Amino acid sequence: MYxxxxxxxxxxxxxxxxxxxxxxxxxxxQKIDDNIKIEPQEWMPDAYRKTLVRQMSQHAHSxxxxxxPEGNWLSRAPSLRRKxxxxxxxxxxxxxxLYIYSAAETLGTTRAKMIEQLQTGKxxxxxxxxxxxxxxxxxxxxxxxxDGAAITNQVAxxxxxxxxxxxxxxxxxxxxxxxxxxxxxxxxxxxxGSDEQKEMLQESVNRFWWPSLMMFGPxxxxxxxxxxxxxxxxxxxxxxxxxxxxxxxTVPQAEFLGITLPDPDLKWNEERGHYDYGQIDWEEFGNVIxxxxxxNKQRVAxxxxxxxxxxxxxxxxxxxxxxxxxxxxx
Amino acid sequence: MTELSKQDALVHxxxxxxxxxxxxxxxMAEWCFRAPSIEMEMALMNCALDMIGQSRELYSYAxxxxxxxxxxxxxxxxxxxxxxxxxxxxxxPNGDWGDTIVRxxxxxxxxxxxxxxxxxxxxxxxxxxGAKSLKEVTYHLRFSSEWLIRLGDGxxxxxxxxxxxxxxxxTYTGELFTMxxxxxxxxxxxxxxxxxxxxxxxNEIIEQVLKQATLTVPADGWAQTGxxxxxxxxxxxxxxxxxxxxxxxxxxxxxx
Amino acid sequence: MTEQAKEQEWPLxxxxxxxxxxxxxxxxxxVHASDSEMAMEAARDVYxxxxxxxxxxxxxxxxITASKPEDKESLFEPADDKIYRHxxxxxxxxxxxxx
Numbered sequence: 001m002y003x004x005x006x007x008x009x010x011x012x013x014x015x016x017x018x019x020x021x022x023x024x025x026x027x028x029x030q031k032i033d034d035n036i037k038i039e040p041q042e043w044m045p046d047a048y049r050k051t052l053v054r055q056m057s058q059h060a061h062s063x064x065x066x067x068x069p070e071g072n073w074l075s076r077a078p079s080l081r082r083k084x085x086x087x088x089x090x091x092x093x094x095x096x097x098l099y100i101y102s103a104a105e106t107l108g109t110t111r112a113k114m115i116e117q118l119q120t121g122k123x124x125x126x127x128x129x130x131x132x133x134x135x136x137x138x139x140x141x142x143x144x145x146x147d148g149a150a151i152t153n154q155v156a157x158x159x160x161x162x163x164x165x166x167x168x169x170x171x172x173x174x175x176x177x178x179x180x181x182x183x184x185x186x187x188x189x190x191x192x193g194s195d196e197q198k199e200m201l202q203e204s205v206n207r208f209w210w211p212s213l214m215m216f217g218p219x220x221x222x223x224x225x226x227x228x229x230x231x232x233x234x235x236x237x238x239x240x241x242x243x244x245x246x247x248x249x250t251v252p253q254a255e256f257l258g259i260t261l262p263d264p265d266l267k268w269n270e271e272r273g274h275y276d277y278g279q280i281d282w283e284e285f286g287n288v289i290x291x292x293x294x295x296n297k298q299r300v301a302x303x304x305x306x307x308x309x310x311x312x313x314x315x316x317x318x319x320x321x322x323x324x325x326x327x328x329x330x
Numbered sequence: 331m332t333e334l335s336k337q338d339a340l341v342h343x344x345x346x347x348x349x350x351x352x353x354x355x356x357x358m359a360e361w362c363f364r365a366p367s368i369e370m371e372m373a374l375m376n377c378a379l380d381m382i383g384q385s386r387e388l389y390s391y392a393x394x395x396x397x398x399x400x401x402x403x404x405x406x407x408x409x410x411x412x413x414x415x416x417x418x419x420x421x422x423p424n425g426d427w428g429d430t431i432v433r434x435x436x437x438x439x440x441x442x443x444x445x446x447x448x449x450x451x452x453x454x455x456x457x458x459x460g461a462k463s464l465k466e467v468t469y470h471l472r473f474s475s476e477w478l479i480r481l482g483d484g485x486x487x488x489x490x491x492x493x494x495x496x497x498x499x500x501t502y503t504g505e506l507f508t509m510x511x512x513x514x515x516x517x518x519x520x521x522x523x524x525x526x527x528x529x530x531x532x533n534e535i536i537e538q539v540l541k542q543a544t545l546t547v548p549a550d551g552w553a554q555t556g557x558x559x560x561x562x563x564x565x566x567x568x569x570x571x572x573x574x575x576x577x578x579x580x581x582x583x584x585x586x
Numbered sequence: 587m588t589e590q591a592k593e594q595e596w597p598l599x600x601x602x603x604x605x606x607x608x609x610x611x612x613x614x615x616x617v618h619a620s621d622s623e624m625a626m627e628a629a630r631d632v633y634x635x636x637x638x639x640x641x642x643x644x645x646x647x648x649x650i651t652a653s654k655p656e657d658k659e660s661l662f663e664p665a666d667d668k669i670y671r672h673x674x675x676x677x678x679x680x681x682x683x684x685x
Contacts, residue, residue, distance in 0.1 A: 042655040071362035078577035078586040079403050080386050084379055087359055091375040095632055098368045102616040105598065111618060112595040136577055193584055302363060310366020313427045316484025317620035318594060324621065369617050369628035376631050476623055
């Protein structure tokens with residue numbers, strides 16, 4: 001998911017070094033167990049802080065990098081209504097990135113530092129945005145599947161233990177429900193359109209289905225250190241749980257659209273009360289996460305270019321503010 | 331040449347104002363994921379949404395005035411380059427942040443005066459669009475003025491860049507104050523805005539902000555014109571249309 | 587990366603929004619901006635996209651003094667047993683009318 005960090009090296013959890021430390025940890029865990037939110041200045045284990053910073057920065061980066069594939073179609077939106085919807089949606093993503101950066105900054109990191117880590121490849125973002133947006137139908141598919149997958153997770157995150165993150169997620173969830181709906185509505189229009197439009201729809205879903213499932217991260221068996229995140233209520237549900245919820249909700253929507261999902265093993269399992277699904281290509285996932293996706297280099301390069309080209313502008317505003325301050329003092 | 335009918339003039343007029351909104355809005359939206367900070371990105375996208383929103387209302391009104399069953403999208407997507415009557419200033423490329431801010435500033439200063447006047451139009455729909463748009467462009471003017479002041483009075487580099495932007499875009503500002511046949515035709519009924527009469531107030535805004543930005547106002551020289559009166563555009567414009575209309579041209583007659 | 591390291595990040599501002607007349611300003615997040623005017627505009631562009639506000643305050647984050655979490659017990663718990671400050675502490679017979 002946007003903030004699923006189970007693909008990365010686990011953050012080490014140090015044993016308490018003193019009795020006092022052990023006592024603090026116990027109080028901390030009690031608060032978490034009692035569903036009392038943790039707020040910025042309060043004592044927290046170092047690993048909790050680090051895990052959160054990593055997860056939140058990855059989440060924020062995902063929102064910001066996620067603007068690129070959709071931004072790629074802004075100029076070509078086929079109606080003025082669609083153009084403003086897409087523009088407003090992409091703008092929301094920028095906003096969501098900003099809300100989460102803000103929340104992460106309460107933990108003592110800076111946005112500049114997080115952005116530097118993104119640009120140097122130290123920080124990750126969701127693998128999904130390393131896939132290209134190649135057709136107009138992708139604007140619908142991204143809303144329906146990608147935002148749909150994100151919402152599944154974000155609703156859980158809004159009940160997470162860290163106050164500022166949880167509050168940001170509540171705001172984001174409120175804004176985000178329009179994202180999925182506009183995407184689905186776009187696809188519905190295609191599904192009722194010409195043969196070419198229907199083909200465009202099916203082709204897009206074929207490309208995005210599996211990468212959307214990969215967004216939830218590795219199978220539970222392969223993400224051992226997410227247990228600690230669950231205990232801290234940074235993560236509320238496991239990868240496989242969320243993936244299953246998403247699939248169960250999505251299959252009927254696909255049927256309603258009159259499309260096939262590209263998985264021959266996908267079928268209802270009466271006994272489990274869930275859909276069974278086929279094997280995810282984890283080799284592809286690993287490659288896309290580690291820089292070999294179709295758009296990894298292009299995405300980071302575009303971010304870096306904007307950042308560098310904006311340096312003189314940011315400096316100018318800073319210099320002006322300094323001059324004004326000096327004038328006031330004088 | 332026979333005089334335009336009032337109805338034809340009204341269709342032309344509403345569409346022409348709409349063209350300005352759509353084309354500059356389209357340009358602003360090109361800043362998506364390219365701005366110097368997320369906050370600035372959000373601001374430009376707000377501007378773009380306002381501008382495209384204005385064009386939608388104006389196109390819808392043009393369609394209604396024409397009475398031929400067209401929609402806003404017929405105006406945006408099913409006309410050729412020559413049919414667009416936007417000011418050239420709206421279509422030139424974004425350039426750097428300085429160019430974009432200067433264009434936005436020139437255009438918003440004009441729009442503020444223009445929409446304030448349009449709000450007094452004898453045509454009630456245009457007056458309503460004018461009143462609503464005025465609030466939006468007032469913020470665009472504030473945003474672009476504040477930025478221009480910071481660029482002009484920021485660092486040595488930003489000062490130089492901002493002055494260069496002012497100088498290079500100045501040639502497109504003269505066209506803002508030229509009158510088309512449609513504007514002249516509607517003027518006597520109190521429907522259109524006498525844009526030629528806005529020039530003095532516009533100059534005042536420009537001079538005041540540029541002064542605060544420690545920038546020099548260029549001397550009025552030869553003005554580039556053609557977009558507004560005849561649909562003769564810059565070379566850049568064809569690419570906007572090719573890009574924007576790609577889907578409608580590739581898949582004619584589809585619903586999206 | 588040297589260029590970036592050299593560049594100083596714009597200061598952080600906390601944003602407070604009054605959602606409608608009669609209500610308090612409420613904290614809703616933060617923005618980075620070079621000065622107060624820019625912070626005001628950024629707050630408007632980021633936090634009021636869905637008509638969430640009619641008034642904005644922006645405050646430099648470093649101008650806020652916050653109470654320390656470890657002082658919580660001594661600052662706030664002493665109020666807990668002063669139940670006589672609350673109107674429900676007092677029994678007034680029904681016959682006395684609304685009070």
